[in-house]
Amino acid sequence: MKGDFGKGKGKGDGKGKGKGKGKGKGKGKGKGKGGKGSAVVVEPHKVHAGIFVSRGKSEDSLATLNLVPGVSVYGEKRVQTETTDANGAPEKKEYRVWNPYRSKLAAAVVGGIDNCKVAPGAKVLYLGAASGTTVSHVSDIVGPTGIVYAVEFSHRSGRDLVEMSKRRPNIVPIVADARNPKAYRMLVGMVDCIFMDVAQPDQARILAINAKQFLKADGWFMISIKAPCIDSTIEPAVVFAAEVEKMKAEQLRPKEQITLEPFERDHAVVVGVYRPTKAKK
Ligand SMILES: C[S@@+](CC[C@H](N)C(=O)[O-])C[C@H]1O[C@@H](n2cnc3c(N)ncnc32)[C@H](O)[C@@H]1O
Numbered sequence: 001m002k003g004d005f006g007k008g009k010g011k012g013d014g015k016g017k018g019k020g021k022g023k024g025k026g027k028g029k030g031k032g033k034g035g036k037g038s039a040v041v042v043e044p045h046k047v048h049a050g051i052f053v054s055r056g057k058s059e060d061s062l063a064t065l066n067l068v069p070g071v072s073v074y075g076e077k078r079v080q081t082e083t084t085d086a087n088g089a090p091e092k093k094e095y096r097v098w099n100p101y102r103s104k105l106a107a108a109v110v111g112g113i114d115n116c117k118v119a120p121g122a123k124v125l126y127l128g129a130a131s132g133t134t135v136s137h138v139s140d141i142v143g144p145t146g147i148v149y150a151v152e153f154s155h156r157s158g159r160d161l162v163e164m165s166k167r168r169p170n171i172v173p174i175v176a177d178a179r180n181p182k183a184y185r186m187l188v189g190m191v192d193c194i195f196m197d198v199a200q201p202d203q204a205r206i207l208a209i210n211a212k213q214f215l216k217a218d219g220w221f222m223i224s225i226k227a228p229c230i231d232s233t234i235e236p237a238v239v240f241a242a243e244v245e246k247m248k249a250e251q252l253r254p255k256e257q258i259t260l261e262p263f264e265r266d267h268a269v270v271v272g273v274y275r276p277t278k279a280k281k
Contacts, residue, residue: 042081042095050120050141051109052095054079062106063095064140068167072096073136096140100263103134104197104224107263115256115271117193117220121145125191125214127178127206128152128198131160132171138195139168146170149188149214153177178206181213190216197224201231204243208250215274221252227266236266244270251276 042063045051054063063079072078077097085091100107109116118124120143129135129150138148150165151174152158158175165171174184178198181188191214196207207223215221225243227236236259244254247270254272 040079040081042079042093045109047114048109048116048119050118050143051098051116054095054097062098062100062110064098064137065143066094066096067140067143067170069094071167073164074102074131074133096137098137103137104260104264104267104269105134105195105222106137107260107267108222108224108258108269110263111258111260113256113258113269113271115220117222117271118142118195122193123189123191124148125188125194125210126150127194127196127210129157129161129173130154130197131157132164132173134197135161135171136164136168139171142170144170147172147189149174149184149191151176151178151184178210181210185213188214190214192216192219194219194221195223196221199224199226199229201229203230204246204250204252207247208252211250211252211274212276217274217276219274220271221274222269222271223247224260225268225270226264227268236268240268240270247272 041055042052043055045053052063052065054061066078079095079097081093083091098106100110105118118138118141122142123146124138124142126135126138126148129152132150135148135150142148147170149172150161152161153176155175161173165173172187174187176183194207194210194215196203198206200206207221211221225240227239230239247254251274252272253275254270256271258269260267260269
């Protein structure tokens with residue numbers, strides 16, 4: 001279920017339904033073959049730049065343009081297409097299928113989120129990278145002109161993240177605690193967007209301190225909230241509303257909220273803008 005803040009629409013703080021399939025239409029269709037030889041067409045997502053929809057015979061899937069053709073990151077299916085470029089020359093492309101059951105960002109896109117600031121050319125700070133499943137798709141989306149600073153505090157997951165990043169020059173893997181952004185301030189520039197998926201009780205505060213350090217004024221944040229990680233004794237909708245209030249108190253202005261059912265239970269993604277007040281002289 002979707003909700004917008006300040007637009008007079010209902011707030012998306014209840015349970016919602018995703019559609020289970022990616023949607024997209026537009027220019028630049030590519031016809032090709034899926035992994036098992038099934039005919040597929042790949043089209044740009046109709047709302048979000050840098051995201052694609054692979055249309056197969058039996059189902060549609062979300063996909064990203066593979067920055068490292070020929071290589072899967074976590075065993076995901078790859079789809080090749082062959083089209084012609086503006087001069088009529090043959091052009092081959094490879095996409096990686098992006099599963100909304102494995103990525104909260106993909107679940108939010110399939111669920112119909114309006115604002116996704118993970119876009120071509122963007123500089124993204126990703127907090128809670130784990131071994132890099134979603135980070136690898138963010139790397140595809142921002143492309144060669146963008147950058148993903150990926151922070152993960154588990155050394156075990158961090159090892160996989162570092163390994164995966166070796167093939168992807170637009171990822172800067174950082175094995176560190178996001179509660180201490182000063183520890184990685186020498187590695188991270190100012191960013192256009194923070195994506196956060198740490199599943200921690202103090203995540204609104206962690207988001208705020210990272211925004212203060214790295215997010216441009218009017219930059220965007222996207223935060224995944226797992227209600228039981230914050231308080232398992234109350235309704236998820238109440239947890240989401242309380243988290244939104246914490247963000248507002250930190251100059252983070254929520255604009256949109258979406259729950260992630262059916263892909264993730266008791267999760268929501270909140271998207272908003274960072275509006276720091278100017279320091280008084
Ligand atoms: C739900 S998983 C992230 C999954 C990942 N975003 C994906 O889609 O592939 C949450 C991750 O956040 C990491 N994490 C939790 N607290 C953290 C912190 N304070 N700093 C950095 N990483 C943290 C955990 O180690 C875990 O790998």
